[in-house]
Each structure stands twice: as structure tokens, then as C-alpha cells.
Amino acid sequence: MYKISELAEKVGLSRTALLYYEKLQLITGLRLENGYRVYSERDLQRIHLIQQLQLGGLTLKECKVCLESKIDKALVKQRLKELDEEIKQKQQSKILLAAIAGEGALKSWHESLDKLAPDAHLDWLKTQGFSDKEALQLKWLSKDMNDHDIYMQDFMKVFQTLERWGPGSEDDTKHALSLIPTAPSSILEIGCGKGLATNVLAKCSQAQITAIDNEQLALDQLAKRFEEKGLAARLEVCCTNMAALPYSNESYDLIWSEGSAYIIGIEKALMLWKPILKKQGYLMMSDLVWKTSSPSEQAIEFWRHEYPDIQTVQTRIKQIEKTGYQVIANFSQSKSAWLNYYNPLRERLNELEPEMVNSTAFKNMKNEVSICTEFADEFGYHMFILAKV
Ligand SMILES: C[S@@+](CC[C@H](N)C(=O)[O-])C[C@H]1O[C@@H](n2cnc3c(N)ncnc32)[C@H](O)[C@@H]1O
Incomplete structure (x- = not known):
């Protein structure tokens, strides 16, 4: 026979827990003449059994049912399912922790x-x-x-010599600018890269241009190009984050964003940038959209990872309108805009293949070029010209 303190020590439970077990009639203590409670070997074994059942996920009350009557198979099966789920989640946690520790x-x-x-x-x-x-x-x-640092190092190695950092063409930029109803005197270009669109904006307008990007290397090349052309006085470049622009409310007639708004999310970008536009201001942004209602499996799978927010034009227009703009014009970018980006990128990758064949960034870019060539008629860039409402 065991005193309550002895039993508690043997099973690793508190006195209070054992008294609760007794109240539930899971164990039955005997009160001796001297007032002490004692428990039998049977009580000890029942507690071991209960503890095993609890490890399997049963509550104390369910353990009691299992001990007192025939096992409720449905209940046990349900617990089994829950246990499987728990194990699966624990496996996920293990994978995640291993990855954070650098092992995956x-x-x-x-x-x-x-x-x-x-x-x-x-x-x-x-x-x-x-x-x-x-x-x-x-x-x-x-x-x-x-792997972030090495990935970005490889990524920039590929892009540093490329002029275009996204699909685009001079004609598309010109056409979109021609659709702005009033000639702008101030333009804020967001995510300008090396400034191929900036050149066109300068050539086809009289506006004062502020071009922002978070890659200083790209801005330096843009500023140099404007200086060489004697256009430096019309340009101000700023290395800053498009998610936290340092400009006061209602300071620009036109915001221009070619292939960059998606970086912080189209809807978020439109809402964040709206206050910077003057009351009668306009915004032009280009975005990747589905061109078909039944894209192929490969294209869906690719963009599910690379741009999960890709939409059809109709859906994007509805979203844009909800953020407080009116879509006054929109058009698909030309095929040459697509090729202007992917052809030089393909050539650059071919050139670097011998030295970068094992790089993850390199493999991803190669895969993108191949998907964007093979399925080029299923998706592409679209330009949206918006008026602030
Ligand atoms: C897809 S590229 C488009 C570049 C350029 N508009 C073109 O068509 O060549 C996106 C550009 O946004 C810039 N960028 C990325 N994240 C940014 C951020 N948070 N703030 C400002 N610029 C950013 C990149 O450096 C890059 O130049």
C-alpha cells in the first residue's frame, strides 16, 4: 500500500491531482484508522494506464469512460486522427526550426x-x-x-550590365503618356531602374522629373545619362523606398510606375501613393496580368510562386477602382516590350552559364526566361492610366 505522498512521487503527480483522480473515482483510496489515506498497487497501475491514454490525447474524463466500459472506438479513432495532425504539425515545426538553424x-x-x-x-x-x-x-x-546574400549577389551580377530591368518599350511609354489628358509639369517616377522610361518621359514632356529607386547603381547611370544629354536640370534622383516616400501631399501631377508597383502590392501602392498626387492628378502603372481565362498548368504553377497576386485585367480594374481611382485608359504592352526585356536577359544568362550554372538565382532566372518565352501569349504586362478621384 502507498501513502498519498508516496503514490504522488511514483507517478509524478501532485497530491491535489491524486485527490481529484479519487473524486472522479479513477482510484479508490482506503482511509486507515489513523486517518491516513492509502492506495493499492492496482491504483498505481491504473494511473500508469491513464497517463498512457492521456499521452494519446484522451481527457481525464474520456480515460474514465475507457476504463469503466468497453472502449469507444469512434472516440479513439477521432483522437488518432488528431494525433496524426499533431505529428504532422510537429514535423513542420521541425523542418522550419532546422531551416532557421541553417540546415534546410x-x-x-x-x-x-x-x-x-x-x-x-x-x-x-x-x-x-x-x-x-x-x-x-x-x-x-x-x-x-x-542564402539571401549570395542569391542577391548572383542576381545583381546578371542585372548590372542589363539596361532594362523589366518589360517595356519606348513606344508603349510614349503611348501611355499620350493618354494622359493634361500635360504634366511634375512627374514622380517610382522604381525607375536605369531610367529607360525616364528618358521617354523627359523627351515627350516638359515636366520636371523626380525618379526614385532603391538601387543606387541604377540611379547613378540614369543621372549620368541625363547629364550627357544636357537634361540634368530636369531630373532629380532619389534612392528611397517606394513604401515610405518622402514627399508631401499633392506635390505631383503624374506618378509613373513601370513594373514596380507589384513590389509592395498593387492595391497598397495605389493607396499609399494617392495622397502625393495633386487633386487633378494621374497615375500610370503597368502590371503583369493574365491574357487568357484558361492558362496552362505550368503558367499557373509558376506564377503561384512568383506573383501570386496576378489578376485578369477586369479584376485588376475593379480593385483599382476600389482604391479611389478611375481607369481612364488601359492597353496591353506590345510584344516588343516583352522581348526587349527577355532577349537581353537570355543572352546574358547564356554568357554567364559556365560560371553560374550552380547558382540558385541563375537557375531561377533561366526558368523564368523559359516559362515567359514558352507561355508568352498567356500573360503579359498591361498599362493602366488612372485619374485620382
Ligand atoms: C522590375 S524593375 C522595373 C525597373 C524599370 N521601371 C524598368 O522597367 O526597367 C523594378 C524596379 O524597382 C526597384 N525597387 C525594388 N524595390 C523597391 C523599393 N522598395 N523602393 C524603390 N524601388 C524599388 C528595383 O530596383 C527596380 O529598379
Whole structure:
């Protein structure tokens, strides 16, 4: 026989817990003449059995039912299912912790967290020591905290010699500008890259242009080009984050964003930038859209990872209108805009293949070029000309 304190020590439970077990009649203590409670070997074994059942996920009350009557198979099966689910989740946690510790890839975790909680994802990356710029690059490009630096180094190695950093053409830029109802005297270009569109804006308007990007290298080349052309007085460049622009309300007639608004999310970009526009201001942005209502599996799978927010033109227009703009014109970018970007990128990748064949960034870019060539008629860039309402 065991005293309550002895039993408690043997099974690793408190006195109070044992008294509760007794109240539920899971064990039955005997009161001795001297007032002490004692428990039998049978009580000890019943507690061991209960503890095993609890480990399997049964509550104390369910354990009692199992001990006192024939096992409720439906209940046990349900618990089995829950246990499987728990094991699956624990496996996920193990994979994640291993990846954070540098022992595995984090790509799918970053992707799914970004879908579930995009702002929390970016905030968390910043608490891990990534800057605003790095956090966005991680979201769109490297998708892995552990390999981020090497990924971006390889990515920039490919892009530093390329003129275009996104699909576009002089004619498309000209055409979009011609659709702006009033000639702008001030333009803010966001995500200008090396400034191929900036050139056209300067050539086809009399506006004073502010061009922003978060790559100083690109801005330096743009500023140099304007200086060489004697246009420096019409341009101001600024290395800043498009998500936190340092401009006062109602300061620009026109905002221009070719292939850049998606970086912070189209709707968020439109809402953030709207106050900077003057009352009768306009905004032109280009975005990747579906050109077919039945894209192929490969295209869906590719963009599910690379641009999960890709929409049809109709859906995008509805979203734009909800953010307080009127869509006054829109058109598909030309085929040459697409080729102006993908042809030089393909050539550059071919040139670098011998030295970069094992690089993840290189492989991803090669894959993008191949998907965007093979399925080029299923998706493409579209230009939207918007009036601030
Ligand atoms: C797809 S490229 C388009 C570049 C240019 N408009 C063109 O068509 O060649 C996107 C541009 O946005 C810039 N960018 C990315 N994230 C940014 C951020 N958070 N703030 C400002 N610029 C950013 C990149 O450096 C890049 O130049």
C-alpha cells in the first residue's frame, strides 16, 4: 500500500491531482484508522494506464469512460486522427526550426507565410536584421533567409550590365503618356531602374522629373545619362523606398510606375501613393496580368510562386477602382516590350552559364526566361492610366 505522498512521487503527480483522480473515482483510496489515506498497487497501475491514454490525447474524463466500459472506438479513432495532425504539425515545426538553424531550405515557408500574413512576414524579417530593401528582395527573389546574400549577389551580377530591368518599350511609354489628358509639369517616377522610361518621359514632356529607386547603381547611370544629354536640370534622383516616400501631399501631377508597383502590392501602392498626387492628378502603372481565362498548368504553377497576386485585367480594374481611382485608359504592352526585356536577359544568362550554372538565382532566372518565352501569349504586362478621384 502507498501513502498519498508516496503514490504522488511514483507517478509524478501532485497530491491535489491524486485527490481529484479519487473524486472522479479513477482510484479508490482506503482511509486507515489513523486517518491516513492509502492506495493499492492496482491504483498505481491504473494511473500508469491513464497517463498512457492521456499521452494519446484522451481527457481525464474520456480515460474514465475507457476504463469503466468497453472502449469507444469512434472516440479513439477521432483522437488518432488528431494525433496524426499533431505529428504532422510537429514535423513542420521541425523542418522550419532546422531551416532557421541553417540546415534546410526556407523557400516554401517564406512563401506560405507571405500569403497568410504579408505585413507580419516583412516585419518579422526586419526583426531578424534585414533592412526594408532586403526584406522585400527576400520576399520576391531569394525567398530564403539563409542564402539571401549570395542569391542577391548572383542576381545583381546578371542585372548590372542589363539596361532594362523589366518589360517595356519606348513606344508603349510614349503611348501611355499620350493618354494622359493634361500635360504634366511634375512627374514622380517610382522604381525607375536605369531610367529607360525616364528618358521617354523627359523627351515627350516638359515636366520636371523626380525618379526614385532603391538601387543606387541604377540611379547613378540614369543621372549620368541625363547629364550627357544636357537634361540634368530636369531630373532629380532619389534612392528611397517606394513604401515610405518622402514627399508631401499633392506635390505631383503624374506618378509613373513601370513594373514596380507589384513590389509592395498593387492595391497598397495605389493607396499609399494617392495622397502625393495633386487633386487633378494621374497615375500610370503597368502590371503583369493574365491574357487568357484558361492558362496552362505550368503558367499557373509558376506564377503561384512568383506573383501570386496576378489578376485578369477586369479584376485588376475593379480593385483599382476600389482604391479611389478611375481607369481612364488601359492597353496591353506590345510584344516588343516583352522581348526587349527577355532577349537581353537570355543572352546574358547564356554568357554567364559556365560560371553560374550552380547558382540558385541563375537557375531561377533561366526558368523564368523559359516559362515567359514558352507561355508568352498567356500573360503579359498591361498599362493602366488612372485619374485620382
Ligand atoms: C522590375 S524593375 C522595373 C525597373 C524599370 N521601371 C524598368 O522597367 O526597367 C523594378 C524596379 O524597382 C526597384 N525597387 C525594388 N524595390 C523597391 C523599393 N522598395 N523602393 C524603390 N524601388 C524599388 C528595383 O530596383 C527596380 O529598379
